[in-house]
Amino acid sequence: xxxxxxxxxxxxxxxxxxxxxxxxxxxxxxxxxxxxxxxxxxxxxxxxxxxxxxxxxxxxxxxxxxxxxxxxxxxxxxxxxxxxxxxxxxxxxxxxxxxxxxxxxxxxxxxxxxxx
Numbered sequence: 001x002x003x004x005x006x007x008x009x010x011x012x013x014x015x016x017x018x019x020x021x022x023x024x025x026x027x028x029x030x031x032x033x034x035x036x037x038x039x040x041x042x043x044x045x046x047x048x049x050x051x052x053x054x055x056x057x058x059x060x061x062x063x064x065x066x067x068x069x070x071x072x073x074x075x076x077x078x079x080x081x082x083x084x085x086x087x088x089x090x091x092x093x094x095x096x097x098x099x100x101x102x103x104x105x106x107x108x109x110x111x112x113x114x115x116x
Contacts, residue, residue, distance in 0.1 A: 028108070035100035043093030050088035055081045 058080050061068040072080075 028104075031104045032101075035097050035104065038100055039093040039097035042096040043089040046092035047085040047089035051081060051085040054084035 058072075058077055062072050062077060063069065
């Protein structure tokens with residue numbers, strides 16, 4: 001036995017229906033999404049550049065330097081290249097998102113001061 005769905009909806013209303021977002025809140029959410037998207041795109045570009053920038057010397061070293069030839073197997077090479085790419089992605093995405101958020105905060109402050 002349980003509570004019929006009609007009664008449950010009466011006692012526990014849907015939270016989405018309770019809260020109505022204001023236009024200012026909608027703009028803030030949109031700017032946040034744009035900042036995140038911008039960070040993802042910048043991070044991906046940086047990861048691609050870092051992948052090439054780390055793959056070329058790593059693969060060259062494995063074929064030329066005797067120590068690297070003896071000690072760096074395929075897994076080690078992949079780890080070196082992917083570590084550089086991952087680090088570049090997260091660092092760039094974080095910096096881009098923070099820069100955009102700072103810009104949005106300044107814009108929000110300017111709008112609040114102009115309204116007063």
